[in-house]
Amino acid sequence: MEPAQPPKKLLDRMRDILRTQHYSLRTEQAYVQWARRYILFHHKRHPKDMGVPEVEAFLIHLALERHVAASTQNQALSALLFLYREVLHQPLESVDAVRARQPERLPTVLTKTEVARVLSAMSGTSQLMAKLLYGSGLRMLECLRLRVKDIDFDQRCIIIRDGKGEKDRVTMLPDSLVAPLREHLMRVKHLHEKDLAEGYGTVHLSIR
Numbered sequence: 001m002e003p004a005q006p007p008k009k010l011l012d013r014m015r016d017i018l019r020t021q022h023y024s025l026r027t028e029q030a031y032v033q034w035a036r037r038y039i040l041f042h043h044k045r046h047p048k049d050m051g052v053p054e055v056e057a058f059l060i061h062l063a064l065e066r067h068v069a070a071s072t073q074n075q076a077l078s079a080l081l082f083l084y085r086e087v088l089h090q091p092l093e094s095v096d097a098v099r100a101r102q103p104e105r106l107p108t109v110l111t112k113t114e115v116a117r118v119l120s121a122m123s124g125t126s127q128l129m130a131k132l133l134y135g136s137g138l139r140m141l142e143c144l145r146l147r148v149k150d151i152d153f154d155q156r157c158i159i160i161r162d163g164k165g166e167k168d169r170v171t172m173l174p175d176s177l178v179a180p181l182r183e184h185l186m187r188v189k190h191l192h193e194k195d196l197a198e199g200y201g202t203v204h205l206s207i208r
Contacts, residue, residue: 010047011035014087021086022162034079036183052095055080059097062150073100128180132158135174139163148185153178 008016011032018028035047038058042050055077062068062076077095084093110118115134122130132143142160150159156173163169173181196202 004179007087010087014083017086018082023071026141030075031079031082034076035075038076038080038083047083048090051084052092055084055092055095056097059095068100070100097200101113125184128177128184131174131177135177138171151181154183 014035015028016044023031034096038055039045040101041061042054057069057078058080058188059073062073067075079099081092081095119127119130119134129143132146133140135156137158138146138158142163145161146158150161151173152159153173156175157170158173160169160171160178168178
């Protein structure tokens with residue numbers, strides 16, 4: 001009989017639950033890091049022995065002493081709410097803390113000329129990706145995860161699968177990117193065929 005496995009540590013359990021619920025890798029990393037900072041702030045006390053007062057104290061510390069942005073403080077709160085609700089099964093009641101100030105700034109938007117200058121300074125795959133981000137409104141990870149079947153050249157559209165909020169959506173494919181994308185896919189296909197011919201490019205699937 002195999003010995004019983006020791007229970008997983010709190011942050012490892014939090015990471016597992018985040019993955020089970022299909023949170024993005026960046027969100028997973030951020031949430032776990034906020035939970036770690038919260039624990040260290042309270043001198044390594046276990047979160048199950050703390051609650052709303054300790055969460056409020058941590059958020060106030062972030063706002064008044066660390067001077068974090070409002071979005072950063074909101075992310076920290078979301079991480080701790082997730083920790084208590086999904087990992088510890090101790091949902092928190094209303095959290096009332098000093099809120100970080102929302103900066104009152106006008107967004108900086110590049111003109112078309114400035115965008116063209118930025119893109120012209122790039123080349124190759126990086127330039128193609130930048131044009132997709134700008135022309136199709138893709139997020140960085142959405143662009144990196146694109147597959148051939150997600151691109152519909154006939155309908156001039158791109159299907160974003162499992163995007164933010166675990167939602168699929170459709171966005172436009174600019175006419176100016178049709179030819180560069182076709183050339184890129186053809187080049188990648190030839191490279192893959194070359195790798196296969198040389199005994200590379202395959203994936204071994206585990207039978208376990």
